[in-house]
Amino acid sequence: MDWDKLRIFHAVADAGSLTHAGERLNLSQSAVSRQIRALEESLGATLFHRHARGLILTEQGELLFDATRAMTKRLEAAAARIRDSEEEVFGELKVTTTTGFGSLWLVPRLAKFYEKYPDLKIDLMLEERVLDLPMREADVAIRMKEPSQADLIRKRLMGVRMRLYASPDYLRMHGAPEVPEQLTAHRLICQNPRAPQVSAGASLVAHLMTYQPHSTLTVNNYFGVLQGVLAHLGIGVLPEYLSHDFPEMQRVLPEVESNEVPVFLAYPEELRQSRRIAAFRDFVQAEIAAQRRQQRGKAAE
Template sequence: MDWDKLRIFHAVADAGSLTHAGEALHLSQSAVSRQIRALEESLSATLFHRHARGLILTEQGELLFDATSAMVKRLDAAAARIRDSEDEVFGELRVTTTTGFGTLWLAPRLSALYAKYPDLKIDLMLEERVLDLPMREADVAIRMKEPSQADLIRKRLMGVNMRLYASHEYLEERGIPETLDDLSHHRLICQNTNSNQVAAGAALVQQLLAFDVPSTLTVNNYFGVLQAVLSNLGIGVLPDYLTHDFPNLQRVLPDVESNEVPVFLAYPEELRHSKRIAAFRDFVTEEIFAYRKRQQERHQD
Protein backbone atom coordinates (compact mmCIF):
# COMPACT_ATOMS: atom_id res chain seq x y z
CA MET A 1 0.00 0.00 0.00
CA ASP A 2 1.33 3.44 -0.96
CA TRP A 3 2.50 5.29 2.18
CA ASP A 4 2.07 8.68 0.57
CA LYS A 5 -1.55 7.96 -0.30
CA LEU A 6 -2.17 6.77 3.25
CA ARG A 7 -0.68 9.99 4.59
CA ILE A 8 -3.00 12.04 2.38
CA PHE A 9 -5.99 9.86 3.29
CA HIS A 10 -5.27 10.39 7.00
CA ALA A 11 -5.09 14.16 6.55
CA VAL A 12 -8.41 14.21 4.67
CA ALA A 13 -10.12 11.98 7.23
CA ASP A 14 -8.79 14.13 10.07
CA ALA A 15 -9.84 17.41 8.45
CA GLY A 16 -13.09 16.16 6.90
CA SER A 17 -12.33 18.25 3.84
CA LEU A 18 -10.20 17.97 0.71
CA THR A 19 -9.51 21.70 0.81
CA HIS A 20 -8.36 21.81 4.43
CA ALA A 21 -6.25 18.69 3.98
CA GLY A 22 -4.66 20.20 0.89
CA GLU A 23 -3.78 23.35 2.83
CA ALA A 24 -2.17 21.31 5.59
CA LEU A 25 -0.23 19.21 3.08
CA HIS A 26 0.58 22.11 0.73
CA LEU A 27 -1.17 20.34 -2.13
CA SER A 28 -3.95 21.46 -4.44
CA GLN A 29 -7.45 20.15 -3.87
CA SER A 30 -7.36 18.35 -7.21
CA ALA A 31 -4.08 16.60 -6.32
CA VAL A 32 -5.53 15.42 -3.01
CA SER A 33 -8.70 14.23 -4.75
CA ARG A 34 -6.70 12.22 -7.32
CA GLN A 35 -4.71 10.48 -4.58
CA ILE A 36 -7.88 9.55 -2.68
CA ARG A 37 -9.51 8.16 -5.84
CA ALA A 38 -6.38 6.16 -6.60
CA LEU A 39 -6.34 4.73 -3.06
CA GLU A 40 -10.02 3.79 -3.29
CA GLU A 41 -9.39 2.05 -6.61
CA SER A 42 -6.43 0.11 -5.22
CA LEU A 43 -8.56 -1.07 -2.27
CA SER A 44 -11.72 -1.57 -4.34
CA ALA A 45 -13.60 0.31 -1.63
CA THR A 46 -15.29 3.66 -1.08
CA LEU A 47 -13.62 5.46 1.81
CA PHE A 48 -15.72 8.63 2.03
CA HIS A 49 -19.35 9.66 1.70
CA ARG A 50 -19.28 12.99 -0.14
CA HIS A 51 -21.85 15.69 0.60
CA ALA A 52 -22.14 19.47 0.44
CA ARG A 53 -20.77 20.06 3.96
CA GLY A 54 -17.71 17.88 3.63
CA LEU A 55 -16.62 14.25 3.81
CA ILE A 56 -17.75 11.48 6.15
CA LEU A 57 -15.88 8.20 6.48
CA THR A 58 -17.58 5.03 5.32
CA GLU A 59 -17.30 1.86 7.43
CA GLN A 60 -14.26 0.84 5.35
CA GLY A 61 -12.86 4.35 5.76
CA GLU A 62 -13.24 4.13 9.55
CA LEU A 63 -11.26 0.88 9.58
CA LEU A 64 -8.46 2.45 7.55
CA PHE A 65 -8.48 5.64 9.65
CA ASP A 66 -8.06 3.57 12.84
CA ALA A 67 -5.02 1.91 11.25
CA THR A 68 -3.46 5.18 10.02
CA SER A 69 -4.09 6.84 13.41
CA ALA A 70 -2.17 4.06 15.13
CA MET A 71 0.60 4.45 12.56
CA VAL A 72 0.81 8.20 13.12
CA LYS A 73 1.08 7.75 16.89
CA ARG A 74 3.85 5.18 16.49
CA LEU A 75 5.69 7.42 14.06
CA ASP A 76 5.35 10.34 16.50
CA ALA A 77 6.86 8.18 19.23
CA ALA A 78 9.73 7.18 16.98
CA ALA A 79 10.32 10.78 15.95
CA ALA A 80 10.33 11.83 19.60
CA ARG A 81 12.98 9.28 20.43
CA ILE A 82 15.08 10.33 17.43
CA ARG A 83 14.85 14.01 18.38
CA ASP A 84 16.10 13.40 21.90
CA SER A 85 19.79 14.23 21.84
CA GLU A 86 22.31 12.79 24.25
CA ASP A 87 23.02 16.04 26.06
CA GLU A 88 20.02 18.34 25.53
CA VAL A 89 16.37 18.36 26.53
CA PHE A 90 14.08 20.06 24.04
CA GLY A 91 10.93 19.60 21.99
CA GLU A 92 7.31 18.81 22.88
CA LEU A 93 6.33 16.84 25.98
CA ARG A 94 2.66 15.95 26.39
CA VAL A 95 1.77 15.56 30.05
CA THR A 96 -1.63 14.43 31.32
CA THR A 97 -2.98 14.53 34.85
CA THR A 98 -6.16 15.42 36.72
CA THR A 99 -7.53 18.95 36.68
CA GLY A 100 -6.99 19.39 40.40
CA PHE A 101 -3.42 18.11 40.63
CA GLY A 102 -2.36 19.73 37.38
CA THR A 103 -3.83 23.13 38.22
CA LEU A 104 -3.06 23.32 41.93
CA TRP A 105 0.23 21.45 42.32
CA LEU A 106 1.99 20.82 39.01
CA ALA A 107 1.48 24.00 36.96
CA PRO A 108 2.72 26.40 39.68
CA ARG A 109 5.99 24.43 39.87
CA LEU A 110 6.77 24.26 36.15
CA SER A 111 8.77 27.50 36.21
CA ALA A 112 11.62 25.55 37.82
CA LEU A 113 11.56 23.00 34.99
CA TYR A 114 11.51 25.69 32.28
CA ALA A 115 14.35 27.52 34.01
CA LYS A 116 16.48 24.41 33.65
CA TYR A 117 15.25 23.41 30.17
CA PRO A 118 14.02 26.57 28.38
CA ASP A 119 13.58 24.79 25.03
CA LEU A 120 10.93 22.39 26.32
CA LYS A 121 7.41 22.72 24.90
CA ILE A 122 5.00 21.23 27.42
CA ASP A 123 1.44 20.41 26.42
CA LEU A 124 -0.39 20.02 29.75
CA MET A 125 -3.62 18.07 29.29
CA LEU A 126 -5.81 18.29 32.38
CA GLU A 127 -8.79 15.96 32.47
CA GLU A 128 -10.21 13.14 34.55
CA ARG A 129 -10.27 10.73 31.60
CA VAL A 130 -7.34 8.30 31.63
CA LEU A 131 -5.50 8.81 28.35
CA ASP A 132 -4.02 5.84 26.53
CA LEU A 133 -0.24 6.14 26.87
CA PRO A 134 0.71 3.10 24.72
CA MET A 135 -1.43 4.59 21.94
CA ARG A 136 0.45 7.89 22.35
CA GLU A 137 -2.44 10.06 23.50
CA ALA A 138 0.16 11.51 25.89
CA ASP A 139 3.84 10.97 26.66
CA VAL A 140 3.70 10.87 30.46
CA ALA A 141 0.92 10.76 33.02
CA ILE A 142 0.50 11.49 36.71
CA ARG A 143 -2.44 9.45 37.93
CA MET A 144 -4.27 9.05 41.23
CA LYS A 145 -4.09 5.25 41.06
CA GLU A 146 -1.65 2.66 39.77
CA PRO A 147 -1.94 2.36 35.97
CA SER A 148 -3.27 -0.99 34.78
CA GLN A 149 -2.16 -0.74 31.15
CA ALA A 150 0.62 -3.01 29.98
CA ASP A 151 3.94 -1.78 28.55
CA LEU A 152 4.17 1.14 31.00
CA ILE A 153 7.00 2.16 33.28
CA ARG A 154 5.48 3.37 36.54
CA LYS A 155 6.84 5.09 39.64
CA ARG A 156 4.96 5.73 42.87
CA LEU A 157 5.40 9.39 43.79
CA MET A 158 3.49 9.84 47.04
CA GLY A 159 0.23 9.25 48.85
CA VAL A 160 -2.55 11.83 49.18
CA ASN A 161 -5.43 12.05 51.65
CA MET A 162 -8.62 14.07 51.27
CA ARG A 163 -9.21 16.19 54.36
CA LEU A 164 -11.43 19.01 55.60
CA TYR A 165 -10.22 22.61 55.31
CA ALA A 166 -11.63 26.09 55.77
CA SER A 167 -10.23 29.60 55.61
CA HIS A 168 -9.12 31.36 58.80
CA GLU A 169 -11.70 34.09 58.18
CA TYR A 170 -14.55 31.63 57.82
CA LEU A 171 -13.65 29.83 61.05
CA GLU A 172 -13.31 33.09 62.96
CA GLU A 173 -16.83 34.02 61.89
CA ARG A 174 -18.57 30.64 62.09
CA GLY A 175 -16.51 28.77 64.68
CA ILE A 176 -14.42 25.62 64.47
CA PRO A 177 -16.38 22.33 64.39
CA GLU A 178 -15.26 19.87 67.05
CA THR A 179 -17.31 16.83 65.97
CA LEU A 180 -18.88 15.62 62.74
CA ASP A 181 -22.29 16.50 64.19
CA ASP A 182 -21.15 20.14 64.20
CA LEU A 183 -21.26 20.08 60.39
CA SER A 184 -24.97 20.80 60.81
CA HIS A 185 -23.91 24.42 61.42
CA HIS A 186 -21.72 24.71 58.33
CA ARG A 187 -21.80 24.56 54.54
CA LEU A 188 -19.93 21.62 53.00
CA ILE A 189 -18.03 22.23 49.74
CA CYS A 190 -17.07 19.12 47.82
CA GLN A 191 -17.26 17.22 44.58
CA ASN A 192 -20.54 15.53 43.74
CA THR A 193 -20.21 11.83 44.56
CA ASN A 194 -21.24 11.00 40.97
CA SER A 195 -18.53 13.16 39.38
CA ASN A 196 -15.23 11.74 38.17
CA GLN A 197 -12.90 11.60 41.16
CA VAL A 198 -10.86 9.16 43.19
CA ALA A 199 -12.99 6.58 44.98
CA ALA A 200 -11.51 7.50 48.36
CA GLY A 201 -12.66 11.11 47.97
CA ALA A 202 -16.18 10.09 46.97
CA ALA A 203 -16.37 7.70 49.94
CA LEU A 204 -15.38 10.47 52.37
CA VAL A 205 -18.00 12.82 50.93
CA GLN A 206 -20.68 10.15 51.26
CA GLN A 207 -19.68 9.67 54.89
CA LEU A 208 -19.91 13.40 55.58
CA LEU A 209 -23.28 13.80 53.85
CA ALA A 210 -24.72 11.17 56.19
CA PHE A 211 -24.67 13.89 58.85
CA ASP A 212 -27.25 16.65 58.89
CA VAL A 213 -25.49 19.09 56.55
CA PRO A 214 -27.96 21.92 55.82
CA SER A 215 -26.17 23.49 52.85
CA THR A 216 -23.77 22.16 50.25
CA LEU A 217 -21.86 23.44 47.25
CA THR A 218 -20.69 20.80 44.79
CA VAL A 219 -18.05 21.50 42.15
CA ASN A 220 -16.74 19.04 39.56
CA ASN A 221 -13.05 19.60 40.36
CA TYR A 222 -10.84 20.50 43.32
CA PHE A 223 -9.81 23.82 41.82
CA GLY A 224 -13.38 25.03 42.15
CA VAL A 225 -13.68 23.61 45.67
CA LEU A 226 -10.50 25.45 46.69
CA GLN A 227 -11.68 28.78 45.27
CA ALA A 228 -14.96 28.47 47.16
CA VAL A 229 -13.15 27.67 50.41
CA LEU A 230 -10.76 30.60 49.99
CA SER A 231 -13.82 32.80 49.39
CA ASN A 232 -15.07 31.87 52.89
CA LEU A 233 -18.09 29.91 51.66
CA GLY A 234 -17.68 26.91 53.94
CA ILE A 235 -15.67 23.81 54.82
CA GLY A 236 -14.19 21.99 51.84
CA VAL A 237 -13.00 18.47 51.08
CA LEU A 238 -9.56 18.97 49.55
CA PRO A 239 -6.35 16.99 48.94
CA ASP A 240 -3.66 17.51 51.57
CA TYR A 241 -0.99 18.52 49.04
CA LEU A 242 -2.45 22.05 49.09
CA THR A 243 -1.49 22.91 52.67
CA HIS A 244 1.96 24.37 51.94
CA ASP A 245 0.96 26.45 48.91
CA PHE A 246 -2.18 27.90 50.52
CA PRO A 247 -1.34 28.92 54.11
CA ASN A 248 -4.78 30.49 54.61
CA LEU A 249 -6.23 26.98 54.73
CA GLN A 250 -6.79 25.56 58.20
CA ARG A 251 -7.53 21.93 58.73
CA VAL A 252 -10.65 21.10 60.71
CA LEU A 253 -11.69 17.82 62.31
CA PRO A 254 -8.12 16.45 62.08
CA ASP A 255 -9.26 12.88 62.76
CA VAL A 256 -11.37 12.87 59.58
CA GLU A 257 -9.67 11.95 56.31
CA SER A 258 -10.03 9.62 53.34
CA ASN A 259 -8.06 6.48 52.71
CA GLU A 260 -4.68 7.16 51.13
CA VAL A 261 -4.70 7.76 47.38
CA PRO A 262 -1.48 6.62 45.65
CA VAL A 263 -0.03 9.00 43.05
CA PHE A 264 1.87 7.37 40.18
CA LEU A 265 3.96 8.71 37.32
CA ALA A 266 3.83 6.53 34.20
CA TYR A 267 5.12 6.56 30.63
CA PRO A 268 5.37 4.05 27.76
CA GLU A 269 8.16 1.51 27.76
CA GLU A 270 9.18 2.70 24.29
CA LEU A 271 10.05 6.13 25.76
CA ARG A 272 12.37 4.66 28.38
CA HIS A 273 15.41 6.46 26.91
CA SER A 274 13.67 9.81 26.21
CA LYS A 275 15.67 12.69 27.68
CA ARG A 276 12.52 14.78 28.01
CA ILE A 277 10.74 12.07 29.98
CA ALA A 278 13.79 11.66 32.23
CA ALA A 279 13.99 15.41 32.83
CA PHE A 280 10.30 15.62 33.74
CA ARG A 281 10.45 12.50 35.94
CA ASP A 282 13.46 13.80 37.84
CA PHE A 283 11.88 17.25 38.22
CA VAL A 284 8.65 15.84 39.68
CA THR A 285 10.59 13.49 41.97
CA GLU A 286 12.68 16.38 43.31
CA GLU A 287 9.58 18.50 43.90
CA ILE A 288 7.89 15.63 45.73
CA PHE A 289 10.97 15.18 47.91
CA ALA A 290 10.96 18.89 48.77
CA TYR A 291 7.22 18.74 49.50
CA ARG A 292 7.68 15.79 51.88
CA LYS A 293 10.58 17.51 53.62
CA ARG A 294 8.46 20.62 54.23
CA GLN A 295 5.66 18.43 55.59
CA GLN A 296 8.04 16.77 58.05
CA GLU A 297 9.41 20.12 59.19
CA ARG A 298 5.88 21.41 59.79
CA HIS A 299 5.00 18.34 61.86
CA GLN A 300 8.17 18.77 63.93
CA ASP A 301 7.28 22.40 64.61
Protein backbone atom coordinates in the same frame (compact mmCIF):
# COMPACT_ATOMS: atom_id res chain seq x y z
CA MET B 1 0.51 -0.53 -0.02
CA ASP B 2 1.84 2.84 -1.17
CA TRP B 3 2.96 4.89 1.86
CA ASP B 4 2.53 8.17 0.02
CA LYS B 5 -1.10 7.38 -0.84
CA LEU B 6 -1.73 6.38 2.79
CA ARG B 7 -0.24 9.67 3.97
CA ILE B 8 -2.55 11.60 1.64
CA PHE B 9 -5.55 9.49 2.65
CA HIS B 10 -4.85 10.18 6.34
CA ALA B 11 -4.66 13.92 5.72
CA VAL B 12 -7.96 13.89 3.81
CA ALA B 13 -9.71 11.77 6.46
CA ASP B 14 -8.40 14.03 9.22
CA ALA B 15 -9.35 17.26 7.42
CA GLY B 16 -12.63 15.99 5.92
CA SER B 17 -11.85 17.91 2.76
CA LEU B 18 -9.68 17.50 -0.35
CA THR B 19 -8.97 21.21 -0.39
CA HIS B 20 -7.87 21.46 3.24
CA ALA B 21 -5.77 18.30 2.94
CA GLY B 22 -4.11 19.72 -0.17
CA GLU B 23 -3.26 22.91 1.71
CA ARG B 24 -1.64 20.89 4.50
CA LEU B 25 0.32 18.75 2.05
CA ASN B 26 1.11 21.59 -0.37
CA LEU B 27 -0.64 19.69 -3.18
CA SER B 28 -3.40 20.71 -5.56
CA GLN B 29 -6.93 19.43 -4.97
CA SER B 30 -6.79 17.50 -8.23
CA ALA B 31 -3.54 15.79 -7.23
CA VAL B 32 -5.02 14.76 -3.89
CA SER B 33 -8.18 13.50 -5.61
CA ARG B 34 -6.15 11.38 -8.06
CA GLN B 35 -4.21 9.75 -5.24
CA ILE B 36 -7.41 8.92 -3.33
CA ARG B 37 -9.00 7.39 -6.44
CA ALA B 38 -5.88 5.33 -7.08
CA LEU B 39 -5.89 4.06 -3.48
CA GLU B 40 -9.58 3.14 -3.71
CA GLU B 41 -8.91 1.26 -6.94
CA SER B 42 -5.98 -0.65 -5.44
CA LEU B 43 -8.13 -1.67 -2.46
CA GLY B 44 -11.26 -2.31 -4.46
CA ALA B 45 -13.27 -0.25 -1.98
CA THR B 46 -14.86 3.19 -1.64
CA LEU B 47 -13.22 5.09 1.22
CA PHE B 48 -15.31 8.28 1.27
CA HIS B 49 -18.90 9.32 0.81
CA ARG B 50 -18.74 12.58 -1.14
CA HIS B 51 -21.14 15.36 -0.09
CA ALA B 52 -21.41 19.03 -0.95
CA ARG B 53 -20.25 19.98 2.55
CA GLY B 54 -17.27 17.62 2.63
CA LEU B 55 -16.20 14.00 2.83
CA ILE B 56 -17.42 11.32 5.21
CA LEU B 57 -15.55 8.06 5.75
CA THR B 58 -17.24 4.84 4.70
CA GLU B 59 -17.02 1.79 6.94
CA GLN B 60 -13.98 0.64 4.96
CA GLY B 61 -12.53 4.14 5.24
CA GLU B 62 -12.96 4.09 9.02
CA LEU B 63 -11.00 0.84 9.21
CA LEU B 64 -8.16 2.29 7.17
CA PHE B 65 -8.20 5.57 9.13
CA ASP B 66 -7.88 3.65 12.41
CA ALA B 67 -4.80 1.94 10.97
CA THR B 68 -3.19 5.13 9.64
CA ARG B 69 -3.93 6.94 12.90
CA ALA B 70 -2.13 4.20 14.86
CA MET B 71 0.76 4.32 12.37
CA THR B 72 0.98 8.10 12.75
CA LYS B 73 1.13 7.84 16.54
CA ARG B 74 3.91 5.26 16.35
CA LEU B 75 5.84 7.40 13.88
CA GLU B 76 5.46 10.42 16.17
CA ALA B 77 6.82 8.36 19.05
CA ALA B 78 9.79 7.26 16.95
CA ALA B 79 10.42 10.82 15.82
CA ALA B 80 10.28 12.03 19.42
CA ARG B 81 12.89 9.50 20.47
CA ILE B 82 15.13 10.46 17.54
CA ARG B 83 14.84 14.17 18.35
CA ASP B 84 15.86 13.65 21.96
CA SER B 85 19.60 14.30 21.96
CA GLU B 86 22.07 13.10 24.56
CA GLU B 87 22.71 16.60 25.86
CA GLU B 88 19.51 18.61 25.36
CA VAL B 89 15.85 18.42 26.31
CA PHE B 90 13.64 20.10 23.71
CA GLY B 91 10.53 19.58 21.63
CA GLU B 92 6.96 19.05 22.84
CA LEU B 93 5.90 17.07 25.90
CA LYS B 94 2.22 16.18 26.24
CA VAL B 95 1.30 15.84 29.92
CA THR B 96 -2.09 14.84 31.29
CA THR B 97 -3.35 14.90 34.85
CA THR B 98 -6.48 15.79 36.80
CA THR B 99 -7.81 19.34 36.87
CA GLY B 100 -7.18 19.74 40.59
CA PHE B 101 -3.64 18.38 40.74
CA GLY B 102 -2.62 20.04 37.49
CA SER B 103 -3.92 23.52 38.23
CA LEU B 104 -3.18 23.62 41.97
CA TRP B 105 0.06 21.66 42.36
CA LEU B 106 1.80 21.20 39.01
CA VAL B 107 1.32 24.51 37.16
CA PRO B 108 2.62 26.71 40.04
CA ARG B 109 5.87 24.67 39.99
CA LEU B 110 6.51 24.71 36.25
CA ALA B 111 8.43 28.01 36.35
CA LYS B 112 11.40 26.17 37.86
CA PHE B 113 11.10 23.44 35.22
CA TYR B 114 11.13 25.97 32.38
CA GLU B 115 14.15 27.71 33.93
CA LYS B 116 16.07 24.46 33.56
CA TYR B 117 14.62 23.47 30.17
CA PRO B 118 13.65 26.70 28.37
CA ASP B 119 13.37 25.04 24.95
CA LEU B 120 10.76 22.51 26.02
CA LYS B 121 7.14 23.01 24.98
CA ILE B 122 4.57 21.51 27.35
CA ASP B 123 1.03 20.70 26.25
CA LEU B 124 -0.82 20.24 29.54
CA MET B 125 -4.18 18.46 29.33
CA LEU B 126 -6.21 18.73 32.54
CA GLU B 127 -9.18 16.39 32.63
CA GLU B 128 -10.58 13.50 34.61
CA ARG B 129 -10.80 11.27 31.53
CA VAL B 130 -7.97 8.75 31.38
CA LEU B 131 -6.14 9.36 28.10
CA ASP B 132 -4.72 6.47 26.10
CA LEU B 133 -0.95 6.63 26.56
CA PRO B 134 -0.03 3.69 24.30
CA MET B 135 -1.96 5.45 21.50
CA ARG B 136 -0.02 8.65 22.32
CA GLU B 137 -2.97 10.79 23.35
CA ALA B 138 -0.38 11.99 25.86
CA ASP B 139 3.29 11.25 26.55
CA VAL B 140 3.12 11.11 30.33
CA ALA B 141 0.31 11.03 32.89
CA ILE B 142 -0.03 11.74 36.60
CA ARG B 143 -3.06 9.92 37.95
CA MET B 144 -4.73 9.32 41.31
CA LYS B 145 -4.69 5.55 40.86
CA GLU B 146 -2.43 2.99 39.25
CA PRO B 147 -2.97 2.99 35.47
CA SER B 148 -4.42 -0.26 34.12
CA GLN B 149 -3.31 0.14 30.51
CA ALA B 150 -0.74 -2.33 29.25
CA ASP B 151 2.78 -1.48 28.08
CA LEU B 152 3.23 1.39 30.55
CA ILE B 153 6.08 2.21 32.89
CA ARG B 154 4.60 3.18 36.28
CA LYS B 155 6.17 5.09 39.15
CA ARG B 156 4.39 5.65 42.45
CA LEU B 157 4.98 9.28 43.43
CA MET B 158 3.22 9.60 46.77
CA GLY B 159 0.08 8.91 48.72
CA VAL B 160 -2.56 11.58 49.36
CA ARG B 161 -5.45 11.76 51.83
CA MET B 162 -8.52 13.94 51.66
CA ARG B 163 -8.98 16.11 54.76
CA LEU B 164 -11.15 18.94 56.05
CA TYR B 165 -9.97 22.57 55.91
CA ALA B 166 -11.42 25.99 56.57
CA SER B 167 -10.20 29.58 56.55
CA PRO B 168 -9.38 31.33 59.84
CA ASP B 169 -12.07 33.94 59.10
CA TYR B 170 -14.72 31.27 58.64
CA LEU B 171 -13.75 29.58 61.91
CA ARG B 172 -13.80 32.91 63.77
CA MET B 173 -17.31 33.57 62.49
CA HIS B 174 -18.77 30.11 62.94
CA GLY B 175 -16.47 28.27 65.34
CA ALA B 176 -14.61 25.05 64.70
CA PRO B 177 -16.49 21.75 65.06
CA GLU B 178 -14.93 19.50 67.67
CA VAL B 179 -16.75 16.32 66.63
CA PRO B 180 -18.25 15.33 63.26
CA GLU B 181 -21.77 15.60 64.66
CA GLN B 182 -21.28 19.38 64.89
CA LEU B 183 -21.13 19.61 61.10
CA THR B 184 -24.88 20.14 61.29
CA ALA B 185 -24.04 23.79 62.06
CA HIS B 186 -21.71 24.26 59.09
CA ARG B 187 -21.61 24.43 55.31
CA LEU B 188 -19.69 21.58 53.67
CA ILE B 189 -17.82 22.32 50.42
CA CYS B 190 -16.96 19.24 48.38
CA GLN B 191 -16.87 17.72 44.94
CA ASN B 192 -20.21 16.95 43.37
CA PRO B 193 -20.96 13.24 43.99
CA ARG B 194 -21.71 12.88 40.27
CA ALA B 195 -18.37 14.37 39.20
CA PRO B 196 -15.46 12.03 38.40
CA GLN B 197 -13.24 11.78 41.46
CA VAL B 198 -11.13 9.36 43.45
CA SER B 199 -13.21 6.75 45.26
CA ALA B 200 -11.58 7.52 48.62
CA GLY B 201 -12.71 11.15 48.38
CA ALA B 202 -16.22 10.15 47.34
CA SER B 203 -16.43 7.72 50.26
CA LEU B 204 -15.35 10.40 52.74
CA VAL B 205 -17.92 12.86 51.40
CA ALA B 206 -20.65 10.21 51.58
CA HIS B 207 -19.69 9.60 55.22
CA LEU B 208 -19.71 13.32 56.06
CA MET B 209 -23.15 13.73 54.52
CA THR B 210 -24.55 11.33 57.14
CA TYR B 211 -23.96 14.11 59.68
CA GLN B 212 -26.40 16.30 57.72
CA PRO B 213 -24.41 19.53 57.23
CA HIS B 214 -26.50 22.68 57.56
CA SER B 215 -25.69 23.64 53.96
CA THR B 216 -23.55 22.39 51.09
CA LEU B 217 -21.63 23.77 48.13
CA THR B 218 -20.71 21.12 45.57
CA VAL B 219 -18.23 21.77 42.75
CA ASN B 220 -17.04 19.51 39.95
CA ASN B 221 -13.31 19.91 40.76
CA TYR B 222 -11.01 20.68 43.69
CA PHE B 223 -10.03 24.08 42.31
CA GLY B 224 -13.57 25.28 42.94
CA VAL B 225 -13.64 23.67 46.38
CA LEU B 226 -10.42 25.48 47.31
CA GLN B 227 -11.76 28.83 46.13
CA GLY B 228 -14.85 28.28 48.28
CA VAL B 229 -12.70 27.63 51.34
CA LEU B 230 -10.49 30.67 50.70
CA ALA B 231 -13.66 32.79 50.28
CA HIS B 232 -14.76 31.72 53.80
CA LEU B 233 -17.84 29.87 52.54
CA GLY B 234 -17.47 26.76 54.68
CA ILE B 235 -15.44 23.66 55.50
CA GLY B 236 -13.90 22.03 52.44
CA VAL B 237 -12.87 18.49 51.59
CA LEU B 238 -9.46 18.89 49.95
CA PRO B 239 -6.31 16.85 49.23
CA GLU B 240 -3.67 17.29 51.90
CA TYR B 241 -0.97 18.46 49.46
CA LEU B 242 -2.75 21.82 49.23
CA SER B 243 -1.98 22.60 52.87
CA HIS B 244 1.66 23.19 51.86
CA ASP B 245 0.90 25.86 49.26
CA PHE B 246 -2.03 27.38 51.17
CA PRO B 247 -0.79 27.43 54.78
CA GLU B 248 -3.45 29.97 55.74
CA MET B 249 -6.01 27.15 55.69
CA GLN B 250 -6.59 25.42 59.02
CA ARG B 251 -7.30 21.73 59.34
CA VAL B 252 -10.67 20.88 60.87
CA LEU B 253 -11.54 17.63 62.68
CA PRO B 254 -7.98 16.20 62.35
CA GLU B 255 -9.20 12.69 63.13
CA VAL B 256 -11.32 12.71 59.96
CA GLU B 257 -9.60 11.80 56.69
CA SER B 258 -10.00 9.52 53.71
CA ASN B 259 -8.11 6.36 52.90
CA GLU B 260 -4.83 6.96 51.11
CA VAL B 261 -5.02 7.80 47.41
CA PRO B 262 -1.94 6.59 45.47
CA VAL B 263 -0.50 9.03 42.93
CA PHE B 264 1.25 7.46 39.94
CA LEU B 265 3.32 8.79 37.06
CA ALA B 266 3.10 6.67 33.90
CA TYR B 267 4.38 6.75 30.34
CA PRO B 268 4.58 4.32 27.39
CA GLU B 269 7.27 1.65 27.40
CA GLU B 270 8.40 2.84 23.97
CA LEU B 271 9.35 6.23 25.48
CA ARG B 272 11.60 4.68 28.12
CA GLN B 273 14.66 6.45 26.67
CA SER B 274 13.00 9.84 26.19
CA ARG B 275 15.10 12.62 27.68
CA ARG B 276 12.03 14.86 27.96
CA ILE B 277 10.08 12.36 30.01
CA ALA B 278 13.10 11.61 32.20
CA ALA B 279 13.53 15.34 32.85
CA PHE B 280 9.86 15.78 33.74
CA ARG B 281 9.78 12.64 35.92
CA ASP B 282 12.88 13.68 37.85
CA PHE B 283 11.53 17.20 38.32
CA VAL B 284 8.20 16.02 39.74
CA GLN B 285 9.93 13.56 42.07
CA ALA B 286 12.33 16.26 43.28
CA GLU B 287 9.46 18.68 43.97
CA ILE B 288 7.57 16.04 45.96
CA ALA B 289 10.71 15.19 47.97
CA ALA B 290 11.31 18.89 48.70
CA GLN B 291 7.72 19.29 49.89
CA ARG B 292 8.08 16.29 52.19
CA ARG B 293 11.28 17.70 53.70
CA GLN B 294 9.61 21.04 54.38
CA GLN B 295 6.63 19.32 55.99
CA ARG B 296 8.93 17.25 58.22
CA GLY B 297 10.78 20.41 59.18
CA LYS B 298 7.58 22.17 60.19
CA ALA B 299 6.43 19.14 62.16
CA ALA B 300 9.71 19.11 64.08
CA GLU B 301 9.42 22.78 65.08
